[in-house]
Amino acid sequence: MPHEEPVPFWRVNIPRDQWPTSCPDFLRDISEKDKKIIGTPDEDYQVLTWEEVKELVRIDRVDKFQRRPSQLRRYRQFTHRLEKEHGSIMNFMLNVRLRWDNMTPSAAPFQDASDTKILYNDWPYGIDADIVHLVVWTKFELEDDAETGLATPESRREIEAYVQRVFGQKTKEFVWFKNWKSLKSVHAVEHFHVMLYRPDKEFVREITGGDVAMSDKCAA
Numbered sequence: 001m002p003h004e005e006p007v008p009f010w011r012v013n014i015p016r017d018q019w020p021t022s023c024p025d026f027l028r029d030i031s032e033k034d035k036k037i038i039g040t041p042d043e044d045y046q047v048l049t050w051e052e053v054k055e056l057v058r059i060d061r062v063d064k065f066q067r068r069p070s071q072l073r074r075y076r077q078f079t080h081r082l083e084k085e086h087g088s089i090m091n092f093m094l095n096v097r098l099r100w101d102n103m104t105p106s107a108a109p110f111q112d113a114s115d116t117k118i119l120y121n122d123w124p125y126g127i128d129a130d131i132v133h134l135v136v137w138t139k140f141e142l143e144d145d146a147e148t149g150l151a152t153p154e155s156r157r158e159i160e161a162y163v164q165r166v167f168g169q170k171t172k173e174f175v176w177f178k179n180w181k182s183l184k185s186v187h188a189v190e191h192f193h194v195m196l197y198r199p200d201k202e203f204v205r206e207i208t209g210g211d212v213a214m215s216d217k218c219a220a
Contacts, residue, residue: 009039013070026080027073034076040069048127050173050197057175057195060150068126071215075123078218090188097122097214098137098189105140110162115139118166120213121193132196132204136162142178142190151178159192166207173197 010023027038045068048056056064067075079089086092094100098117106112117137124133142155151159155178163176178192196204 007039009035012039013042013073024077026077030076034072037066038069038073038076042068042070045069045126048125050128050131053127053131053195054175057177060177062177062179065125065127067123071123071126074215074218078123078214093137093189100139103139103189105138109138109140109142109158116162118194118207118209119211120208122214124213124215127195130198132199134194134196134204134208135191136194138190140190142192149180163194167194167196170203171196171199174199 008023010027011019014020027035030038047068048065056062066072082089082092086095094103097119100117105115107115110116115138118134119137121133121135127133142159143152144150144155145152159176159178163174167174174194174196176192176194
């Protein structure tokens, strides 16, 4: 049988008649981890169940959350374009997604609604379709431990109280987590993640102001 050369990672999950002749610019300087993920066929990727999501959050292994290979490719292409058009991902977040004129909080953490905004995660992880992945953005800092990069006990208490107040009355099953400092894709604007399992769609529409994730707005 003739020997077949392995398909380079930058051609995986792309129809053969659309294969690029060389590695696209947006994939040239990515990490080995991302190359491995993008080089995995979508059909070989295992979507996380709700039970698996809860366990990863419980044991604080949020580094195990990954995007579906084809979605990660789209994410890299999208952020590459953003940096060219807006100068940085932060500029895009502030001016387009958050529409915040300034980052000065109006009050103590979680005391003024104008200091927070709940949006869909633009490029969610590879999780069960019944899980809604939101991000809570804040104008105020949520303290991390300088040595570990993890949220301090005090900031965890503040986040927990907020999440219970906002989501606990309307959603039966949910988890929240704050990415380790080393895992954040947007460092300049404070945020944490909330995942809801089979939430009421009208409730989600209400708290997000009818938001639509960029991954749904952009053509595949």
